[in-house]
Amino acid sequence: MAEPKAADFSVLEQLEEYNPVNLSLQEQTPLERVNSVFDLTDVFPRDWAYGALERLADRYGCLLAYPDGTYRGNQVILRYEFAAQLAPCLDALERQIKEATGQIGDADLQDIRRLQQEFAAELATIRGRVDNVEAQTAALEANRFTRSATVFGGEVILGLSAAAGGGPPGDGDSQPAFHQFTRLQTVSTFTGKDRLRVELAVGNFSDRGFGNRSAVDTDMALLSFQADSGNRVELSKVEYRFAVGDRVVLTFRPVGFSLSSVLTANSPYFDSGRGSLSRFTQENPVFKIGRLDGGMGLDWLVADKVRFQLAYGTRNSENSNPGGGLFGNDHSALGAQLLLRPAPRILTGISYINGYDDEGRLDTFTGSFNADTSGRLGNPAHIHGVSGTLQWRLQDNLTFGTWGGLMWTDFINQDASATTTTYLFSLGYSDPFGRRGDLAAILFGQPPKLVSGDGVTEDADTSLHFEAFYRFRMSDRLSITPGFFYITNPEHNSSNDDIFVGTVRSVFRF
Structure with a gap:
């Protein structure tokens, strides 16, 4: 269920959430802004953070990625990288606040700065706690035997379609059709570097859709999202x-x-x-x-x-x-x-x-x-x-x-x-x-x-x-x-x- 995206090494059927290949790319490279989460080659709608990343791109326009189009969500990042990700989001948030309230004056900005200075000690304490949690997490990761996880997702595709012409090669006698294609999928990992995917699917666009003899009678008229299982749920993928x-x-x-x-x-x-x-x-x-x-x-x-x-x-x-x-x-x-x-x-x-x-x-x-x-x-x-x-x-x-x-x-x-x-x-x-x-x-x-x-x-x-x-x-x-x-x-x-x-x-x- 990949998204249309610009040039990169991954599409629908390529390495998805658990992608060790992408993790081996150069680490210290400048980040670039992407216009849509669909431009990220290693982020998919099933991913647990997909909605958050989509909001960063769609609402604030501050989603950054590596030059190769990857986001590398499972990778530990440097503080510099975190700062680079955070800065444009803060700028976007400030712009949206200005648009919502008219203008933020210099006095308001000075108040914000004073608050930052006043709570500097507390922020430093929180930062230290985060460092401790990060160190403990790293220790657990280093000593773990396996890391298992399972996520569930799916999509429902509804189509209202009609065809005209094609008589010949067919009889040219087709009626508008309302059809569906539904997929349910589980994705599991046992080690963090593997993936088991199982998918069930059901569809009801029967008799090859518009490709049948009474309609236009050619495979050239087949839709990308048509499927026919007689409304019976079938095992469509195991990988x-x-x-x-x-x-x-x-x-x-x-x-x-x-x-x-x-x-x-x-x-x-x-x-x-x-x-x-x-x-x-x-x-x-x-x-x-x-x-x-x-x-x-x-x-x-x-x-x-x-x-x-x-x-x-x-x-x-x-x-x-x-x-x-x-x-x-x-x-x-x-x-x-x-x-x-x-x-x-x-x-x-x-x-x-x-x-x-x-x-x-x-x-x-x-x-x-x-x-x-x-x-x-x-x-x-x-x-x-x-x-x-x-x-x-x-x-x-x-x-x-x-x-x-x-x-x-x-x-x-x-x-x-x-x-x-x-x-x-x-x-x-x-x-x-x-x-x-x-x-x-x-x-x-x-x-x-x-x-x-x-x-x-x-x-x-x-x-x-x-x-x-x-x-x-x-x-x-x-x-x-x-x-x-x-x-x-x-x-x-x-x-x-x-x-x-x-x-x-x-x-x-x-």
């Missing part, structure tokens, strides 16, 4: 992560795995509740190859500006019969990614995916059916994918993002292959109109398209995807996002009617 030293984290996720569970998507909109509206624009479809469900991975902070990630997953990973299991599976993918930060405001990632599918399918469910099935041959194939991602914070509240992907399917038992491409450009403007926590975004791209190959039929034309939304922050826990996306030449076929999907998404987090 355990732990640190090996200070720079390596291992991940095991037997339920709810995808390559982006380990490989950072590097997308500002990779969040079903607060990110983009469509499935296609959430992340590079290359990371969705294989429709996996179980897997593992490694995340290694090679240097302060270099991160290497490795992920392996399968479908039907719980099945010990031939064609299932963790190895020898009919559907599997191995991915590697190198993340680089060439400048403080830029993060770029380069990834390679090597997969196998006994029917030669990509199964990203974001582009044309022809592309997703690699020309519909239905035979075993090796799949190779290359992804490039970039986030660039142009200004404090303006973020440019882009990604591109190429997927090549090489059929094993016949002389055939298929090449599929995709790309996206985005621009996000945070805190527009002076409203802290709001986000306006526009996105433009091409869903996966089969552009060339041997023994397969290429997509005839080109579909383009246009999307825009505005996220209103109503309170610390509630946001409402109206928006739409528009698809030209659905299924990369100019004979098909264009598609328009509009939605109002409401998200309540607790």
